[in-house]
Amino acid sequence: MTLPHEHVFMDLYEITMNSHLILCDPEVARYELGFFKECGGSTIVDQTVHGLGSDPEALREVARDVGINIIAGTGFYWEKFHPPWLRDMTGRDIAAMLVKDLAEGFYGTDVRAGILGEIGTHHRRISAAEERVIRACAVAQRETGVPISTHALFTRIGMEQVRLFEEAGANLDKLVIGHVDTTPDVDYHLELLRRGVWIAYDAIGQLDKQTDERRADAIVRLIGAGYRDRILLSTDVGKRGAMRSYGGTGYDHVITRFLPLLWERGISKDDTTALTVDNPRRLFSGS
Numbered sequence: 497m498t499l500p501h502e503h504v505f506m507d508l509y510e511i512t513m514n515s516h517l518i519l520c521d522p523e524v525a526r527y528e529l530g531f532f533k534e535c536g537g538s539t540i541v542d543q544t545v546h547g548l549g550s551d552p553e554a555l556r557e558v559a560r561d562v563g564i565n566i567i568a569g570t571g572f573y574w575e576k577f578h579p580p581w582l583r584d585m586t587g588r589d590i591a592a593m594l595v596k597d598l599a600e601g602f603y604g605t606d607v608r609a610g611i612l613g614e615i616g617t618h619h620r621r622i623s624a625a626e627e628r629v630i631r632a633c634a635v636a637q638r639e640t641g642v643p644i645s646t647h648a649l650f651t652r653i654g655m656e657q658v659r660l661f662e663e664a665g666a667n668l669d670k671l672v673i674g675h676v677d678t679t680p681d682v683d684y685h686l687e688l689l690r691r692g693v694w695i696a697y698d699a700i701g702q703l704d705k706q707t708d709e710r711r712a713d714a715i716v717r718l719i720g721a722g723y724r725d726r727i728l729l730s731t732d733v734g735k736r737g738a739m740r741s742y743g744g745t746g747y748d749h750v751i752t753r754f755l756p757l758l759w760e761r762g763i764s765k766d767d768t769t770a771l772t773v774d775n776p777r778r779l780f781s782g783s
């Protein structure tokens with residue numbers, strides 16, 4: 497069972513001045529991921545990109561200690577979180593750096609990334625700097641074949657992301673539009689799916705964005721429309737409050753709380769295995 501969009505180590509304090517966004521303690525990470533493993537979880541995709549305080553070596557250690565797989569992401573989040581050095585890089589420089597992260601290892605380490613994501617844009621528009629990153633990701637994807645995953649919060653900005661990625665030559669069959677469940681308009685989700693991309697219900701458990709019951713109703717509708725094999729489920733844990741250590745429901749929320757909502761609605765175990773096991777596997781293997 498894979499969670500395709502999470503964060504294990506992240507530190508956004510300097511940009512947000514919010515101490516809930518400091519996740520840097522390996523002991524907490526081991527404790528939290530231990531619950532995930534106990535509930536049957538096997539793989540976490542950590543989409544903490546440059547500028548968000550990622551820690552590839554700590555990820556490798558924690559994965560080894562807990563006995564799960566962690567796939568690390570590379571790329572850039574939305575412009576507010578771009579590291580200052582990104583400004584001086586050309587699109588070609590950015591693409592070369594991303595390919596290096598994917599093929600050889602993050603700077604100074606031999607830990608390789610396995611996905612381009614989460615690639616961010618503003619929620620109402622895509623800035624020039626964000627567009628440059630999108631184009632560089634398309635180039636890096638063509639060279640390496642990895643999936644791309646985006647941050648598309650609250651609006652229909654995912655449609656614009658698809659348009660730009662397509663124009664830049666990205667493989668839409670390996671493009672995931674993220675956070676679509678923060679925009680509860682199922683017609684928008686269907687519109688994305690008809691463009692040939694994947695969609696991620698990856699804010700499950702974040703009740704300030706939508707209730708899990710409404711998410712479950714929407715997934716029933718999407719499966720009914722024939723899109724079971726294009727949907728991913730995750731929780732985007734990224735705040736202390738989402739973790740069990742601080743009163744949250746942790747990385748096992750999808751398994752322990754959300755899948756039962758789907759079963760209650762008549763979704764079969766085969767279907768939920770497709771959503772949580774087969775779909776992520778297919779996205780990463782390309783078959």
Ligand SMILES: [Zn+2]
Nearest residue numbers: 543614732734
């Ligand atoms: Zn995220």
